[in-house]
Amino acid sequence: MxxxxxxxxxxxxxxxxxxxxxxxxxxxxxxxxxxxxxxxxxxxxxxxxxxxxxxxxxxxxxxxxxxxxxTPQSPPPEFPQTTTMKITVKFSSRKIEIDVDKTDTVRSLKEKIHIVDATPIKRMTLFFRGSEMGDDFRSLSEYGMEESSEVVVFLKNMNRAMADPPSRRLAVVVQTASSLMNAARIPVEMNDTSRVEELRRLLVERRIVPVDEYIFIHKQRIMREDCSLRWHGVENGDYLYVFKGTVSRGGF
CATH class of the missing domain: 3.10.20.90 (Phosphatidylinositol 3-kinase Catalytic Subunit; Chain A, domain 1)
Incomplete structure (x- = not known):
């Protein structure tokens, strides 16, 4: 049952x-x-x-x-719904609002800005409270970022061909839950710039999973459908776990 x-x-x-x-x-x-x-x-x-x-x-x-x-931790670290916040990203002539997580890194923030605004990542220099956010691997919480914080983006001049690294082909393994295909392991190849929603469509089109809502998990963290595999840090040989279900920002 x-x-x-x-x-x-x-x-x-x-x-x-x-x-x-x-x-x-x-x-x-x-x-x-x-x-x-x-x-x-x-x-x-x-x-x-x-x-x-x-x-x-x-x-x-x-x-x-x-x-x-x-679990003893409520909510557990892999579902950090209480650490999400909305910040303002300010350019020289415009502002945008972005939802982020305090555990996101500076690199992740640049990826999100790129997704929302199409600004090349390598052109971005981010400043917060007057100081450069120069370490791509530090988290936003380490910089003291909070709800409604404002990040200023300065754009460097550079050759468009150098703006962002080209996409890479990744070979990953999709592990399905027993309720889907008896815990099957399916090798899949995709570009690292492909979004999770594209991976879901590929699995449905190949009839690996039926048409339904799914949760993807990478390294014990829920993956966001509108973000790329590169944004989630997926590398060659990684396992992606898929369950039938939906993600809710509220409780049940």
């Missing part, structure tokens, strides 16, 4: 047996989300599920049951 695992900011479906041990369900969650078994608490209707029992020991669990997953 199929049940739904629910966390704050995320939910996905999972195929389980009617007598499957609770511990086995936690093992599957650890495999796909990277959350250690001993850090997981599963509840149904506010009743905590005990590791030593099976689903058959809980008559209230049936097809379509929603099983809530919580």
């Amino acid at each position: 199929k049940i739904t695992i629910v966390m704050k900011g995320c939910q996905f479906s999972m195929e389980v047996g009617p007598q499957e041990p609770i511990l086995e369900i936690k093992r599957k969650i650890q495999q796909f989300l990277g959350i250690p078994i001993d850090s997981q608490t599963l509840t149904v209707c506010d009743w905590e599920l005990v590791d030593g029992l099976d689903l058959a020991d809980y008559p209230l669990i049936s097809e379509g049951t929603k099983m809530h997953l919580s």
Whole structure:
């Protein structure tokens, strides 16, 4: 039967047996989300599920049951919905607003500006509170950025051919959940500038997954459909995990 695992900011479906041990369900969650078994608490209707029992020991669990997953950290780091913020990016003659995460790096911010405004990344020099944000690998929180902060963009003059590195071809492995294709591993090749939504369309067109809503996870973090594989830091040989479900910025 199929049940739904629910966390704050995320939910996905999972195929389980009617007598499957609770511990086995936690093992599957650890495999796909990277959350250690001993850090997981599963509840149904506010009743905590005990590791030593099976689903058959809980008559209230049936097809379509929603099983809530919580961890000692709430929300867990891989679903940082409480750290998102809106900032203003100021150019010499215009301003734009961008949604970012405090854990985003300066490089990630430049990628987002490029996606929204088409400004070449290599032309950007970013300033915050009068100081240059010169380290692409530092996070926005390390620079003290907060909600409604303003980042100023100065543009360097350079040859257009040098503005941004060319796209690279990536070979990745898409790992599907057991509820989709019995935990199949599918090799896929795409450009690193391809967006996650393009990857989803490719899987549907090749009939690897049926038409539906999906969550993609890379290195224990949910991927954003409107951002590129390069933006997510995907490299050759990386695994991308796919679950059926949707991402919500609010609770369930």
